[in-house]
Amino acid sequence: MDAGRRRLSSPAVAVAAILLFPLFFGSQPAAAYGGMTALQKHAAFFDRDNDGIVSFSETYDGLRALGLGAGLSSLSAAFINGALSGKTRPFEEIFTKHAMTVPDALTSDELDKMLQANRKPGDYSGWVGASAEWKMLYRLAKDKDGLLHKDVVRGVYDGSLFAKLVKQRRSEENQA
Structure with missing residues (x-):
């Protein structure tokens, strides 16, 4: 594969897509997603045990399932759950x-x-x-x-x- 035709599955692109997905699709009507907003579906993917809370290990497992390596999944899960969870943590x-x-x-x-x-x-x-x-x-x-x-x-x-x-x-x- 030549440099001009690289696959878009690099870890950086994957992480950017995961983090930016809600920004681009989070305001779509819930009806367009089977009763769930895109942001809800985004979070539901990572909520492996369906308890409404996305833990560090669930974020890590979700990123691994998407094809990210162990190191990048660990760093990304730490960032996502550390920096972003305060804004989304349940009550x-x-x-x-x-x-x-x-x-x-x-x-x-x-x-x-x-x-x-x-x-x-x-x-x-x-x-x-x-x-x-x-x-x-x-x-x-x-x-x-x-x-x-x-x-x-x-x-x-x-x-x-x-x-x-x-x-x-x-x-x-x-x-x-």
Whole structure:
């Protein structure tokens, strides 16, 4: 094979494609991808155990499955999971750090403490926005004991909570 006709399967091209895929295709309509956005499909490829969390080993295994070598897969997985995971990490940490009464749920006081602990200095609009969003969610989705459960919060991220709340509201209106 001559230099002018190199294959495009070099590790650098593969890593660039993996990292840039969501930027180019992440805004496509979900319907175009069988109900999943391109970014969701991208992440699902790497989520080998389908638990919603892409671990270092899953990233590594996915990169190896794509044909990258062990060294580049290790470096890339370290970068992806180290540098990018903070932006995409699920909300598990919220419950680990702040759910003291019930391990998978937040009380109103725990929610307030979580909001306060996660404030960024000087980001007043962020404080107001986060407080408004979380308190609205708490008001709409807490259970009869005043607990906001982890699975309910997860429903915000996957969109299932909204349909559930509408159905619940309609049921309550029909009973009244």
